Amino acid sequence: MFAQLQAEIAQKYDIHFNNLALLEEALTQANYINEHPEYQGRDYQRLEFLGDAIMQQSSAVYLFKKYPDWDEGRLTELRILMVQTRSFAALSRELHLDRYVQLGRGEELSGARNRESLLEDLWEAFIGALYLDQGQAVVMRLLDLVFFSKIETGFYDRFVDYKSKLQELLQKNGTVDINYEKIAEQQIENNEQLFTVSVALNGQKLAEGTGKSTKDAEKAAARIAYQNLTK
Amino acid sequence: MFAQLQAEIAQKYDIHFNNLALLEEALTQANYINEHPEYQGRDYQRLEFLGDAIMQQSSAVYLFKKYPDWDEGRLTELRILMVQTRSFAALSRELHLDRYVQLGRGEELSGARNRESLLEDLWEAFIGALYLDQGQAVVMRLLDLVFFSKIETGFYDRFVDYKSKLQELLQKNGTVDINYEKIAEQQIENNEQLFTVSVALNGQKLAEGTGKSTKDAEKAAARIAYQNLTK
Structure with missing residues (x-):
């Protein structure tokens, strides 16, 4: 199953994820593991911890370089708009992480696969895994393609109360x-x-x-x- | 003046800062610029925005790799303890940033040079400048020497309410x-x-x-x- 996601990502973004176990960890919820006592892997929460910080730094570095004339107040404001539940959930859907996540049965029934907060966590966990597997430069390349490019098109404007x-x-x-x-x-x-x-x-x-x-x-x-x- | 700090850092940590203007920017307060209308440079606040995120990611990456058995709750707890005013202020003093900062006169008189919150900002700005000048690997090397090593010695224990x-x-x-x-x-x-x-x-x-x-x-x-x- 994760080999298929690996292939999708290779085809769409030219990113060749090496360690499938890491990709699986990023897409496995704790409840799934509780229901499968024989399961050997971990859930995504450690990778989410890592990916959260990677997203913060990546966004700060991007904005700092992109807007040399902005003061720190404006930079902070746009970073807060970018690094939030709705934008990360959209990215998870764009990469089909919602289709691949391994959920507990109760979570599945309660619609977790479409829950914004779960999709946000998955995005962070995926970025944590990508950082470990491919390094910072590849993370930045993917973010350029799917995330930073949206600043140009005014994607984040919808979240601003003008x-x-x-x-x-x-x-x-x-x-x-x-x-x-x-x-x-x-x-x-x-x-x-x-x-x-x-x-x-x-x-x-x-x-x-x-x-x-x-x-x-x-x-x-x-x-x-x-x-x-x-x- | 900043050439002297550059030399100190080279001697103590074998880090050879190239862009002195960047080092100066990291150590210049807005009030100083207001009082010197002829001054050409910027204040440290943009670099502080950048350095804050660099410190977050660097600490998260370090803890993630150092403690493979810890869950995300414990990782988060230690990261919060590390990334705080008092520990950053101590690092600013260790590198003598407090001696080199360019302050406004009123700030100087009110004791800003010893104010923990100013010293925290300076540390973040310095790390932002170091990242731009030398890259992530050199930031990690310095943090290994002066910051992460303190985890081993129980430095952060003093901040925990046991x-x-x-x-x-x-x-x-x-x-x-x-x-x-x-x-x-x-x-x-x-x-x-x-x-x-x-x-x-x-x-x-x-x-x-x-x-x-x-x-x-x-x-x-x-x-x-x-x-x-x-x-």
Whole structure:
């Protein structure tokens, strides 16, 4: 079974995992072992301990080099957004770790295979195993492909509360009037609608945003206004 | 000035720092820059962001490999003890970073040069600079010399609350009677005294400990009892 995952990873990322026992350890839950007393291996928790630290350092090194002009506050903020349950769970799914994990029966029945927190742990354990098997440089290469590249595409923007950030920025020197207003609404395919919202400061328009709900359109407007003001 | 620190580090640790500007950045506080508008460099905060993550990963990798039989709970506990203000401040002093840091005048007057939190930041910034200048392997070599070696000598034991840990361990299966009793007191040099305390579980002696106060002797007894019971 793990030879198949090994082959998938080789084909997709050109990474040739040597030690299959390590890959299996990264994908074995404690409950599975409890239910299989004859099982010789370990569960993933030690590798998760290791992988957590590898993800922290890898992300810090990447951000430090990528954004030479950012101060430590901004670097820390983006690192916190990156290194979190939802983004790691997405990576586990992308590598199909959710399909290969060995779970206890109760965990299986309770839907653990789709539980974000389990998938986050698996990602960290997998990265711990990859580090031991292939070293730091290969970890960084994989992260470049599947993780850091998503920064460029604004993947992490969805986790940022730009409406709060814009308000904070504009109110730095006292109370201001920030107003969101729906300015257009159009029918698109599948019976869906596209909304356009403007955001204004003391009556002066800062930006427009669009989205499939007014809430999404407001968020988009706030993001654009915020990014323009902090460029 | 930083050439002198560079020479000290080369002599003591055989580490040859190349980029003096990076070493200077790691040892320059923001307040110093505010007071010297002509100053061209940066303060240490970006390097501190980087070094924090380097220390986390380095410690995790070291512990993972050093203690193959420990579970992740025990690994995490020791890592938390290691990666903390007091131990990093001690390392800054050991490398004389406290002597070289460029501080603002107000900070200097308020005693920042001896402030544990500043010395912790400096250590992280220095490790960030060392990583950029020399790479991970040299960071690990320095940490082996000045940091990891202290685990062997029980350096981190002083930060562990063994009385609480012993109580927790003994009470796992219900209430028990744990009793500390002073059993000896002797005069030593410099008008000091040495106390010996025993710790007993339900009237049965577990261990003895000595110290220059009864409190220290109790801690020592608790540590020995705990270590005997968890061996």
